[in-house]
Amino acid sequence: MTEADHRAVREVLDGGRLVSDVDGATPVSELEERWARRCGTPHCVATSNGTTALALALSALGVGPGDEVIVPALSFIASGLAPLHQMAVPVFADIDPRTFTLDAASVESLVTPRTAAIMPVHLHGQPADMDALGAIAERHGLAVVEDAAQAHGATWRGRAVGSLGDAAAFSLQVTKNLPTCGEGGLLNLTDARTAERARMMREFGEVIAPGKDRDYVSYLLGWNHKMNGVQAAFTLSQLDRFDEYEAARQRNVAAFLARLADLPGIAVPRATPGSQHVMHIIRLRFDAEAAGVEGVSPGAFRRVLHRLLRTEGVPVSRYQLMTLPEQKVFTDRVGFGRGYPWAAAEPPPHAEHPVARAVIEDSLTLQKRHLHPDAGPALQRYADGFEKVWCHLDVVAHMARASR
Structure with a gap:
């Protein structure tokens, strides 16, 4: 943490652009633009943390009740929780013994008519095999949501991680390669309509746009997943280095x-x-x-x-x-209300995870x-x-x- 980081934060505190929904350019909008440009994606939506970025990605892509999302058996807990937050069921595939990322053969064996998405996790900073996983997704018409929480700056076949699927979630938590001064997240998206939905869902389902008075009308089911200006300014300073x-x-x-x-x-x-x-x-x-x-x-x-x-x-x-499937939240099928989505879902396919x-x-x-x-x-x-x-x-x- 350098004087440049301190100066960036002080400038936000002195300038008053502390939140992301004020009119005009903000540190948040600048961070979104710079990260999208760096990754080679058309859209980036800043969020409160990497977990909300994952959940927002699935929601904006239409993943919801009755759907299944294939997730690696080795990852941080957020990878498995994000589908549950959308009332979808995580289905756990085994991993490659050298890269620790999704094993394509295990993924293929778990695809059912209920599968809506594959979530490759670029665990520890090593990109998953996006060629093999992308081919499976294309064959079955599935969305690809990259969990890139640990993979800022990683590349696959010359392309930046975060540009290899339909959506990609990054964490800016203070321990990450690219941090903020606490918690934060970035969500990359390739489709303009999906990005618009993600922006609305991030802020209560409202349309909040530069030059437009806020009408406080919620058009979609939304949350409060915004990033603030101090977090964005700190990350921008870190991004310079x-x-x-x-x-x-x-x-x-x-x-x-x-x-x-x-x-x-x-x-x-x-x-x-x-x-x-x-x-x-x-x-x-x-x-x-x-x-x-x-x-x-x-x-x-x-x-x-x-x-x-x-x-x-x-x-x-x-x-x-x-492993993730051994976590109690999944073995005990903890969910919402009377155990949803598990109570309403057909039994998901099962794989061993040796x-x-x-x-x-x-x-x-x-x-x-x-x-x-x-x-x-x-x-x-x-x-x-x-x-x-x-x-x-x-x-x-x-x-x-x-x-x-």
């Missing part, structure tokens, strides 16, 4: 992962050929047998590594403790600390910690066997 920060992150992370890749039994994240991975989260998978530690389960190996790495000052964490479960069982993550452009020295210290633990794999083996 985004490319510089991203280049620094890539250098720092590449140097860190190069050291870890030399250690047996660690699978480090790598960008899919033709894509740009922005490394919002670094997820590392561990293979005890490949490390020379035999007779130890993946979970036991990961638990001991977690303990020892933290002892060495490496701030690894699990991030998720279970890959998602295996990834959670054998992996640890690094979050947030590496996003700072000056985090290179810290990452090198983390690599020191990994190397020290790997010099004592006999101790790791003993502890893991004793923990069974």
